[in-house]
Amino acid sequence: MAVYTDVTEPDLSAFLERYDLGRLLSYKGIAEGVENSNFLLRSDKGTFILTLYERRVARGDLPFFIGLMEHLAGRGLSCPLPVPARDGTALGELAGRPAALFTFLEGMWTRHPLAADCRQVGAAMARMHLAAADFPIRRENALSVGAWRPLYEACGGRADEVAAGLGEEIQTELGKLEAAWPSGLPAGVIHADLFPDNVFFLSGELSGLIDFYFACNDLLAYDLAIALCAWCFEPDQSFNVTKGRALLGGYESVRPLEREEVEVFPLLARGAAMRFLLTRLYDWLTIPDTSFVTKKDPLEYLRKSRFLRTIESVGDYGVDVRVGR
Ligand SMILES: Nc1ncnc2c1ncn2[C@@H]1O[C@H](COP(=O)(O)OP(=O)(O)OP(=O)(O)O)[C@@H](O)[C@H]1O
Numbered sequence: 001m002a003v004y005t006d007v008t009e010p011d012l013s014a015f016l017e018r019y020d021l022g023r024l025l026s027y028k029g030i031a032e033g034v035e036n037s038n039f040l041l042r043s044d045k046g047t048f049i050l051t052l053y054e055r056r057v058a059r060g061d062l063p064f065f066i067g068l069m070e071h072l073a074g075r076g077l078s079c080p081l082p083v084p085a086r087d088g089t090a091l092g093e094l095a096g097r098p099a100a101l102f103t104f105l106e107g108m109w110t111r112h113p114l115a116a117d118c119r120q121v122g123a124a125m126a127r128m129h130l131a132a133a134d135f136p137i138r139r140e141n142a143l144s145v146g147a148w149r150p151l152y153e154a155c156g157g158r159a160d161e162v163a164a165g166l167g168e169e170i171q172t173e174l175g176k177l178e179a180a181w182p183s184g185l186p187a188g189v190i191h192a193d194l195f196p197d198n199v200f201f202l203s204g205e206l207s208g209l210i211d212f213y214f215a216c217n218d219l220l221a222y223d224l225a226i227a228l229c230a231w232c233f234e235p236d237q238s239f240n241v242t243k244g245r246a247l248l249g250g251y252e253s254v255r256p257l258e259r260e261e262v263e264v265f266p267l268l269a270r271g272a273a274m275r276f277l278l279t280r281l282y283d284w285l286t287i288p289d290t291s292f293v294t295k296k297d298p299l300e301y302l303r304k305s306r307f308l309r310t311i312e313s314v315g316d317y318g319v320d321v322r323v324g325r
């Protein structure tokens with residue numbers, strides 16, 4: 001479970017004195033998530049999420065993440081809204097960690113997404129891209145194409161422990177991605193991790209997006225390619241054309257893709273599969289089995305990567321796209 005840091009009641013009460021939240025009624029750790037420690041907290045004023053930022057989140061990035069959520073919520077996107085302390089600041093310190101409070105979002109994530117869910121996710125992502133267009137802070141993508149080879153090298157030549165021949169397969173694919181990776185396409189703030197566990201639904205309606213801690217500036221279509229990998233494959237890792245069509249159609253109902261984005265989309269999807277293959281591989285090889293973190297399976301993304309390498313044009317997915325308008 002992801003509660004790395006214990007929070008004592010006196011420490012929490014002292015932290016909350018900076019806020020106007022009334023009396024603390026209860027708090028408990030939330031098991032889900034990997035990166036940070038999250039607590040569900042109830043006070044006289046309602047229910048909140050308390051996040052303690054752990055070591056993988058750089059302190060210098062917190063103004064970007066928190067400012068982005070404020071910005072998006074201010075433009076009507078349903079996402080956690082940072083709760084300011086009485087002095088107007090949203091970021092404090094608790095148990096030696098940077099910490100912030102957020103509004104609680106109703107809803108649950110879905111373990112079995114339907115095509116209708118994918119459509120809503122696509123539309124919500126496009127709305128997010130448009131809403132973030134005038135967000136003034138920049139954050140480079142620390143996990144874009146230039147970071148993949150160093151990440152592979154940090155695995156210390158141990159990829160073949162996970163699957164025979166994996167090291168060579170990754171290096172060949174990395175070479176192709178590095179040589180062909182595009183620039184000059186529409187870019188802006190992307191979520192960069194819009195997986196099913198970061199999207200809430202309530203009675204079949206998308207109720208909000210969470211976990212903006214990989215958000216950064218990058219190609220907008222790359223965000224959509226990440227979502228294609230995360231939402232449009234079945235548990236046996238076969239590609240679901242109906243879901244792919246729904247995701248891209250949902251996106252284009254809000255922001256039609258440009259011709260260049262469509263042309264390069266299959267490559268972006270291969271890159272997305274490589275990014276998650278590599279981060280999972282690194283975690284698989286470096287996080288001790290005794291840790292309470294559930295490691296995610298790198299081979300899921302190897303299978304997706306292999307499928308995506310067979311695709312040459314968006315039409316090969318069985319998906320129609322409207323190019324521009
Ligand atoms: N604003 C919110 N409203 C309701 N629940 C929330 C909110 N923020 C977080 N949660 C809950 O906390 C869990 C973990 O949150 P989150 O995904 O942000 O953590 P993380 O450690 O950054 O996870 P990840 O491993 O996905 O990066 C979510 O699955 C959800 O149950």
Ligand SMILES: N[C@@H](CCO)C(=O)O
Binds near residue numbers: 034193279296
């Ligand atoms: N969504 C990532 C985990 C980091 O949030 C994965 O499935 O590998």
